[in-house]
Amino acid sequence: MKLYHPNLNKKSRITRDPIAVSPVNELTALDPKQLKFQIAAALRIQNDYYPCFDWAFPPPITQKTPGSPAPQTLFQHPSVVPGRYSVYLHTPFCQSLCKFCYYPVIPGQQAGEMERYVEYLTREMALYAPELANDRCESVYVGGGTPTYLTPALLEKLLTSIHHHFRLTDDAEVTIESAPGTIPRDKIALLKEFGVNRLSYGIQTLDSALLATLNRNYSVSAAVRELEDAVAIIGNVNIDTMYGFDGESDDALLKTLSTFVALGIPCVSIYALDGQRRNHEIVRFEPSKDPYYERKIRIFRDARAFLTGQGFEPVLQNIFLQPTRASYRHQLRRWNNVTLVALGMSSTGYAPRRIYQNHLSLKNYYAHIDQGKLPILESEEISQEIEIMREAVCQLRFTQVDLARLNEKYGVDLGAVFHDLIEALTELGYLQSDGRVLRLTDKAAPYNNIIPMLFAPDTLKAVIFGLPEEYRENFPLPYVLTQIGATQSAAMNPGGH
Numbered sequence: 153m154k155l156y157h158p159n160l161n162k163k164s165r166i167t168r169d170p171i172a173v174s175p176v177n178e179l180t181a182l183d184p185k186q187l188k189f190q191i192a193a194a195l196r197i198q199n200d201y202y203p204c205f206d207w208a209f210p211p212p213i214t215q216k217t218p219g220s221p222a223p224q225t226l227f228q229h230p231s232v233v234p235g236r237y238s239v240y241l242h243t244p245f246c247q248s249l250c251k252f253c254y255y256p257v258i259p260g261q262q263a264g265e266m267e268r269y270v271e272y273l274t275r276e277m278a279l280y281a282p283e284l285a286n287d288r289c290e291s292v293y294v295g296g297g298t299p300t301y302l303t304p305a306l307l308e309k310l311l312t313s314i315h316h317h318f319r320l321t322d323d324a325e326v327t328i329e330s331a332p333g334t335i336p337r338d339k340i341a342l343l344k345e346f347g348v349n350r351l352s353y354g355i356q357t358l359d360s361a362l363l364a365t366l367n368r369n370y371s372v373s374a375a376v377r378e379l380e381d382a383v384a385i386i387g388n389v390n391i392d393t394m395y396g397f398d399g400e401s402d403d404a405l406l407k408t409l410s411t412f413v414a415l416g417i418p419c420v421s422i423y424a425l426d427g428q429r430r431n432h433e434i435v436r437f438e439p440s441k442d443p444y445y446e447r448k449i450r451i452f453r454d455a456r457a458f459l460t461g462q463g464f465e466p467v468l469q470n471i472f473l474q475p476t477r478a479s480y481r482h483q484l485r486r487w488n489n490v491t492l493v494a495l496g497m498s499s500t501g502y503a504p505r506r507i508y509q510n511h512l513s514l515k516n517y518y519a520h521i522d523q524g525k526l527p528i529l530e531s532e533e534i535s536q537e538i539e540i541m542r543e544a545v546c547q548l549r550f551t552q553v554d555l556a557r558l559n560e561k562y563g564v565d566l567g568a569v570f571h572d573l574i575e576a577l578t579e580l581g582y583l584q585s586d587g588r589v590l591r592l593t594d595k596a597a598p599y600n601n602i603i604p605m606l607f608a609p610d611t612l613k614a615v616i617f618g619l620p621e622e623y624r625e626n627f628p629l630p631y632v633l634t635q636i637g638a639t640q641s642a643a644m645n646p647g648g649h
């Protein structure tokens with residue numbers, strides 16, 4: 153029987169150090185005396201996709217259950233955040249396909265297909281609405297693709313339908329993603345009128361020559377004008393920037409950031425180019441070393457220093473905002489184990505203790521809705537232990553985890569459970585703690601996707617170590633490192649839940 157997920161190759165992407173790898177039968181229990189030495193040795197690896205921010209816990213390794221559960225089954229477990237949920241809605245359409253993009257995108261579609269898609273989205277909302285009638289929606293994220301590529305009439309229909317099917321709280325954060333050339337001033341005004349209070353705009357870089365090589369064809373000055381309008385009308389605006397391209401100058405990112413800070417953009421996301429997961433020309437096995445590794449670390453550290461010097465604070469390792477002018481609630485709440493309703497082709501969601509993903513093609517997505525079924529491709533039920541660690545591990549990776557709050561929420565003292573591991577990582581300078589909050593230090597930033605995995609439960613490590621050789625050889629995993637911190641999960645006793 154296959155224990156691993158068929159998408160493993162596409163989704164996992166970090167290298168291993170041969171010294172850190174051992175066969176499954178060598179998975180050893182935590183040895184406090186050896187721990188510091190083992191961690192120090194393991195973290196000598198080059199973390200090739202640094203900084204890796206697009207990451208999930210548990211990692212997508214185990215075989216999911218195919219098929220669409222009925223809504224009642226999907227919501228059968230009680231939520232640890234009762235009465236509240238969020239919504240993610242995917243619109244796959246874009247003007248054209250950018251060379252680097254790894255998202256499920258359908259470029260250059262005609263209005264008719266988009267109209268049909270919005271119609272199916274409203275029908276999908278109607279399938280969820282009865283289950284959620286007594287709960288309140290605290291955040292909506294309309295992502296893509298480029299949702300603002302939809303016509304004003306379709307955006308109006310979509311947003312009206314969201315408000316009709318879901319009971320939004322008064323202060324719900326409603327985000328929409330956007331790209332240059334798709335939001336003239338009157339469209340921004342329409343978005344605001346229909347409840348959008350946060351706009352995320354992908355600009356990537358202000359270097360026109362570089363943009364032309366990426367199949368992003370727009371004028372930088374027109375994009376700047378759109379952004380000025382967005383700041384004036386919506387205010388709460390994020391820009392996505394990227395670095396690590398061939399031919400990019402060392403100061404391209406800093407120049408881009410300083411222009412936008414001067415324009416008054418209150419939130420900035422910085423992504424290192426991940427060349428491995430482009431959704432076209434997929435290369436299964438890239439060379440394991442990233443030639444730009446050291447350079448990427450330097451560029452990111454300079455950018456971080458610049459932004460913090462300008463009064464921005466990190467809400468994630470790579471996302472910085474001015475707290476009085478911008479918000480970033482939806483993505484943070486996502487990892488608090490709040491229910492996340494996934495709408496649209498390929499979206500991923502979280503029902504209490506169940507991770508699920510919608511169908512990946514429009515054809516299958518439509519066919520399920522036509523049959524009155526949720527368009528879910530597959531789902532995975534997770535244990536209570538994994539649910540707790542999902543929250544702890546993801547928050548630590550983002551910047552910090554509040555152990556006292558987790559203790560109140562789940563009745564587990566993770567500080568005691570992971571005492572030896574926390575002490576070793578603190579002594580090595582990777583963690584700081586004030587007894588309540590654990591925080592990754594600057595030294596830990598290049599390993600922000602690996603160190604949190606040291607806290608993964610043993611059951612998960614056993615699966616990772618049991619992966620077939622073909623995966624471990626051709627597509628090395630970071631998770632092999634977790635053997636050094638075999639968790640004391642037997643001590644976890646989430647009493648009272």
Ligand SMILES: C[S@@+](CC[C@H](N)C(=O)[O-])C[C@H]1O[C@@H](n2cnc3c(N)ncnc32)[C@H](O)[C@@H]1O
Nearest residue numbers: 252253254296297298331354392423424425426
């Ligand atoms: C879903 S895209 C949507 C935004 C919008 N359509 C645009 O044009 O940017 C979100 C962001 O992911 C980032 N991204 C896309 N492909 C990437 C890749 N291969 N490596 C790193 N970041 C990537 C880009 O910064 C992009 O703005």
Ligand code: SF4
Nearest residue numbers: 246249250253297331
């Ligand atoms: S980066 Fe944005 S515009 Fe470009 S293909 Fe991806 S989702 Fe579409």
